[in-house]
Amino acid sequence: MTEGSEISAESVTHFPELIHPVMGPEAYPAHIAKCKQAVRIPVIASLNGTTTGGWVGYAKRMQQAGADGLELNIFYVPVDPEMTGDQPIPKCCM
Secondary structure (H helix, E strand, O other), X not given: OOOOOOOEOOEOOOXXXXXXXXXXXXXXXXXXXXXXXXXXXXXXXXXXXXXXXXXXXXXXXXXXXXXXXXEEEEOOOOOOOOOOOOOOOOHHHO
8 A cells, every 4th residue: 555655755655644633522622622722713613414403412512612613514425336416315314
């Protein structure tokens, strides 16, 4: 997998080390609170959801952590390669 990864100055690796590790849903509210203490500008939290209502409780946790606003993205990512773009979203994911 690393063959050719240092082929040019623009691509030193195909798998760069993460500068900031990916944080899960339990760590994000604490991160929001830390950001609020560090800056004097509004902190806008970001939330990606897959259902029309499942995100509400988590958004409240972000607000309680101090977020001034919320960027909300609701989307469904089909994992079935046979699913076409004109097929309806399954009821389980709405």
